Amino acid sequence: MRSLWLNTLTKQCLYRLSTKRYSTNVEPKEPVVKTKSIPGPKSIELKKQLDSVQATGTIQFFADYEKSIGNYIYDVDGNILLDVYTQISSVPLGYNHPRLYKVFHNEQNLKTLINRPALGVFPGKEWPEKLHSVLLNIAPKGLNKITTMMCGSCSNENAYKSIFIWYQNKLRGNAPLTEQEKNSCMINIPPGAPKLSILSFKGAFHGRTLGVLSTTHSKYIHKLDVPSFDWPIASFPEYRYPLDENVAHNKKEDEKCLSEVQDLIQQFASKNPVAGIVVEPIQSEGGDNEASPEFFRSLQAICKKNGIALLIDEVQTGGGSTGKFWAHEHFELESPPDVVTFSKKLQLGGYFHNDDFIPNEPYRIFNTWMGDPGKVLLLEEVVKVIQEEKLLANVDVAGKVLKNGLLSLEKEFPHILNSTRGRGTFLAINCTNTKVRDQIIGALKLHGIQTGGCGEISIRFRPALIFKEYHANIVLDRFRKVLQAI
Numbered sequence: 001m002r003s004l005w006l007n008t009l010t011k012q013c014l015y016r017l018s019t020k021r022y023s024t025n026v027e028p029k030e031p032v033v034k035t036k037s038i039p040g041p042k043s044i045e046l047k048k049q050l051d052s053v054q055a056t057g058t059i060q061f062f063a064d065y066e067k068s069i070g071n072y073i074y075d076v077d078g079n080i081l082l083d084v085y086t087q088i089s090s091v092p093l094g095y096n097h098p099r100l101y102k103v104f105h106n107e108q109n110l111k112t113l114i115n116r117p118a119l120g121v122f123p124g125k126e127w128p129e130k131l132h133s134v135l136l137n138i139a140p141k142g143l144n145k146i147t148t149m150m151c152g153s154c155s156n157e158n159a160y161k162s163i164f165i166w167y168q169n170k171l172r173g174n175a176p177l178t179e180q181e182k183n184s185c186m187i188n189i190p191p192g193a194p195k196l197s198i199l200s201f202k203g204a205f206h207g208r209t210l211g212v213l214s215t216t217h218s219k220y221i222h223k224l225d226v227p228s229f230d231w232p233i234a235s236f237p238e239y240r241y242p243l244d245e246n247v248a249h250n251k252k253e254d255e256k257c258l259s260e261v262q263d264l265i266q267q268f269a270s271k272n273p274v275a276g277i278v279v280e281p282i283q284s285e286g287g288d289n290e291a292s293p294e295f296f297r298s299l300q301a302i303c304k305k306n307g308i309a310l311l312i313d314e315v316q317t318g319g320g321s322t323g324k325f326w327a328h329e330h331f332e333l334e335s336p337p338d339v340v341t342f343s344k345k346l347q348l349g350g351y352f353h354n355d356d357f358i359p360n361e362p363y364r365i366f367n368t369w370m371g372d373p374g375k376v377l378l379l380e381e382v383v384k385v386i387q388e389e390k391l392l393a394n395v396d397v398a399g400k401v402l403k404n405g406l407l408s409l410e411k412e413f414p415h416i417l418n419s420t421r422g423r424g425t426f427l428a429i430n431c432t433n434t435k436v437r438d439q440i441i442g443a444l445k446l447h448g449i450q451t452g453g454c455g456e457i458s459i460r461f462r463p464a465l466i467f468k469e470y471h472a473n474i475v476l477d478r479f480r481k482v483l484q485a486i
Helices: 002-024 041-051 107-114 127-138 152-171 179-185 247-268 293-306 327-331 373-388 391-412 434-446 469-485
Strands: 063-069 072-075 080-083 145-149 197-201 274-279 309-313 339-342 349-353 417-423 426-431 452-454 458-461
Touching (some): 127 373, 247 274, 247 293, 391 426
Antiparallel strands (some): 145 349, 426 458, 452 458
């Protein structure tokens, strides 16, 4: 009994000490840069160590996640950066949020974390309740089913598979599979392996794995040397800014691209019929390219007219950074999309859909883990914080400050910046060329602001949902200093 009592007391003391550390830890007042360059010497040394076992060409610096807090990321050289990139838009509540830190001090939650199950065959007893109370609680309106996955790429991969299965079931009238279908699919020929396609858009990014890579068109480096499917690629609208001064041009862009979509569907009908269209609410990796609500409503109408599925890829936009939990809510679609994929801010991956996209046979959409219940526990707390602290309203307020500030900088430095755009804090601005864009991003880092590029000439802003007005003003002040020095 004494041993049990001491063990319990020890756990309580450790819990109090650890939670006290994070509950009393506060953000620094402003960014601090101590080294002449980033990466600094310690990061460079760690990069050399890692380089002996792994490719390191993409690494910018090594972070100190024990010290990182809120909107600030610390590196191993003692630099403190205000992070408006947040691990490529995947950190919802900033670093070391005390509410998330407490999640795994619950012993039941800890057991869920360490006993990671093969969810498709041996889910834990709490899994059905968690799907209902957490994931279906945030589901896009009208979508009542959820398939969980690990990341954005595998979410889109399996969503494509679900669309193909749904499409073929319609063609066969939901009849049982034939022996010919079963046998022919094993040697990659029709009818079991049908010639179908997913239509995507120029500038799109839907992942780097083999199937979704055929629908990724943002940068050559993602696709080079990798075979791709012969699938249709439509033009995405290229808008002029400001939007209110270019209504006629942008409307023509919508019409041109929508006409191209319909033409491609007809062209591919005889060789690789289009089973679905995949589209981002804002093309993120491709350059933060926007399209109007009218464009998306018309795109949905084309899908319905042609009997094909509409998949909206919310891997980067989902989770609240546009001011709504799902970016497509801004479009006021006539009916729900057929499929919505997610990952990043939602901690795990997956896709929402309706009953039509559930295969009739088991193992058709399947892998060992099928997601991660430990990540759902984190998401559960993330959603509570978003709701309790009204963070979507905060995104709107902070976003207006940041966007208006960027518009002011654009007017002050028209020879360097243009085309401020976005929703909420999900924002971007264009530079005159790639060289200048990269120069600005590097200089911002040395002024304590961590951001990132997208497309050829854009700087993107992806702060956490806890990003406030005063954070926006720090970013704008440092940005102005960088621009003045160019």
